Amino acid sequence: MEKLQEQVTAFLNELSEQQHLSVNTIDAYRNDIAQYMYFLSDQQGCSDWLRVDDLMVRKYFYWIQDQGSAAATVARKATAVRRFHRYLVSCHIRPDDPTYLMDTPKVTLHHLEVLSYPQIEQLLDAPDSGTATGCRDLAMLELLYATGMHVSELIQLNVNDVHLDMGFVHCGGKKGRERVLPIGKKAEAALRHYIEDGRENVPEDECALFVNRRCRRLSRQGIWKILKQYAAIAGINQQLSPETLRQSLAAHLLENGADVLSVEMLMGRTSTLFAQRFSHTAKPLLKDFYRLYHPRA
Known part of the structure; x- marks a missing residue:
């Protein structure tokens, strides 16, 4: 688990220092990737990012959908996971992106409430x-x-x-x-x-x-x-x-x-x-x- 966390910490630091994302956005990324790490470690016995494949990624999203997560929530988590794996590729930590062919859940746009x-x-x-x-x-x-x-x-x-x-x-x-x-x-x-x-x-x-x-x-x-x-x-x-x-x-x-x-x-x-x-x-x-x-x- 420590090995997984090292790259996550570096990723979150880049979001803060290089991309200047807000504290709330970084906290959302931290929570989403923590859940992803938990699934990999607890459900798949995976403790190395190099061992993650596209099947594990698909299983993760089936898992959170089975827990009743809304489409908007799944889409947000998909963005976090995909962005993190792209970071790993950019840092040469792994040669490929297992989320490359992953389908992003479609989110229904709700009518915006406005006041007269x-x-x-x-x-x-x-x-x-x-x-x-x-x-x-x-x-x-x-x-x-x-x-x-x-x-x-x-x-x-x-x-x-x-x-x-x-x-x-x-x-x-x-x-x-x-x-x-x-x-x-x-x-x-x-x-x-x-x-x-x-x-x-x-x-x-x-x-x-x-x-x-x-x-x-x-x-x-x-x-x-x-x-x-x-x-x-x-x-x-x-x-x-x-x-x-x-x-x-x-x-x-x-x-x-x-x-x-x-x-x-x-x-x-x-x-x-x-x-x-x-x-x-x-x-x-x-x-x-x-x-x-x-x-x-």
């Missing part, structure tokens, strides 16, 4: 900005909808990442990417109120922008809980998450006439070759695009 703009207004009207907690929550919800940032980006924000006079926020994106995002007047006003009046009890040396009652950086779970609380107050019964606000923003921008490329640039999606090719022109154009199409600009 009236629902967004009801949600943003729910916090009581007269209290410190409500002031924080309003600023947080306004910022999520203003920028379409990921919740992982939101929780990493520090006070000095917010530049109210210039109308933008600086955030660290996925894989080490950094983004400068414009914010509208509504979000700017909510953030100013929170930073100037809603953080009176927060120690001066606490740099995190959004903190909990113990003055510690808010967690992903904490933000999820806050969002559900205000959804209930606003009478929104559908399933809601920070990603819902992100997808709702994209839908509303497109409904207002924004082009797909500009929306992708704002949302930080870099899969489009055209968007990558013209990324150097994104910064001066993004603010104009934002003023034209964002419903709360």
Whole structure:
């Protein structure tokens, strides 16, 4: 088992240091490959990566499917196993890839839940900005909808990442990417109120922008809980998450006439070759695009 673990540790280090994947993504890879290692060792008596063949790989996926794993889960685990074996080949630890002919489970794409703009207004009207907690929550919800940032980006924000006079926020994106995002007047006003009046009890040396009652950086779970609380107050019964606000923003921008490329640039999606090719022109154009199409600009 130790022999198997050595290469896994090196692989995870490369994901972190060379490819700059997020901590959550690396943890997912670690857990998926740990399960794969357990199967090889416990079910197949295999303690050397050189002994793994395509039959063992297929047996592993039959095994996790028999345990009732959803297709999306199996597909994620397949990605982890395939990527790890490609790493072993690239490092000349083994000459071939036993996952080369492996079929990846097909995942059914679910319809994205989005809120209508009236629902967004009801949600943003729910916090009581007269209290410190409500002031924080309003600023947080306004910022999520203003920028379409990921919740992982939101929780990493520090006070000095917010530049109210210039109308933008600086955030660290996925894989080490950094983004400068414009914010509208509504979000700017909510953030100013929170930073100037809603953080009176927060120690001066606490740099995190959004903190909990113990003055510690808010967690992903904490933000999820806050969002559900205000959804209930606003009478929104559908399933809601920070990603819902992100997808709702994209839908509303497109409904207002924004082009797909500009929306992708704002949302930080870099899969489009055209968007990558013209990324150097994104910064001066993004603010104009934002003023034209964002419903709360």
